[in-house]
Ligand SMILES: Nc1ncnc2c1ncn2[C@@H]1O[C@H](COP(=O)(O)OP(=O)(O)O)[C@@H](O)[C@H]1O
């Protein structure tokens with residue numbers, strides 16, 4: 001099958017509560033999905049399943065054609081690129097930007113060695129260049145700004161040449177310039193036919209880059225809407241998702257949302 005991801009009736013239950021509640025969702029090759037939902041909706045939990053780091057309590061999961069539970073996750077994980085806070089926190093702050101990206105080629109978060117191959121270094125430099133980090137290759141990861149750190153993480157996630165790229169709130173904490181810069185770069189990546197299938201979590205429609213094709217909206221672990229962005233990203237769906245009256249607008253290829261004035 002050509003599905004990149006297929007969840008059937010997936011639930012994650014902790015302490016009697018369903019953090020993810022009977023989710024059925026499939027992502028086909030080449031699609032670029034946005035997961036939208038308020039804080040605590042279960043977005044990161046879903047990404048943890050998609051990256052094979054979390055097994056659901058019930059339901060079945062196929063990732064890149066492999067069934068979770070019957071595949072060796074250590075074969076699967078190099079095929080998936082993940083950029084999110086949980087990964088960033090594991091990376092040593094003393095490593096340089098280049099080292100931080102390069103270590104991903106060897107599936108490591110730490111342990112700089114001198115035997116990296118020239119070809120890997122070339123790749124790391126190319127990804128960093130694409131993300132506008134070429135002047136910061138020798139900076140220590142721990143000294144980077146939020147935006148620089150996010151861009152390094154995305155370059156790092158690309159390093160294993162993944163078939164699936166997962167981004168958890170890549171624009172969180174960025175200032176307006178940083179956000180716009182990242183949206184532009186993600187848009188370029190999303191429209192690149194050779195780029196991997198992508199899933200990006202956010203809670204701001206302003207962060208949806210042009211080129212993202214589909215949206216999954218969740219609230220309290222349940223799917224409210226799933227499908228093409230232009231079809232599902234409506235005021236009605238977004239209002240239900242966030243639990244307040246919202247108006248969604250599209251201007252050229254960007255989105256905005258604001259609370260409905262009650263007068
Ligand atoms: N290991 C866990 N045990 C119990 N509750 C958890 C655990 N991990 C996350 N949660 C809770 O599950 C809900 C969904 O979390 P999460 O997926 O991180 O939400 P989101 O990323 O949408 O903000 C939250 O209420 C969170 O507190």
Ligand SMILES: [Mg+2]
Nearest residue numbers: 043044045168
């Ligand atoms: Mg989260």
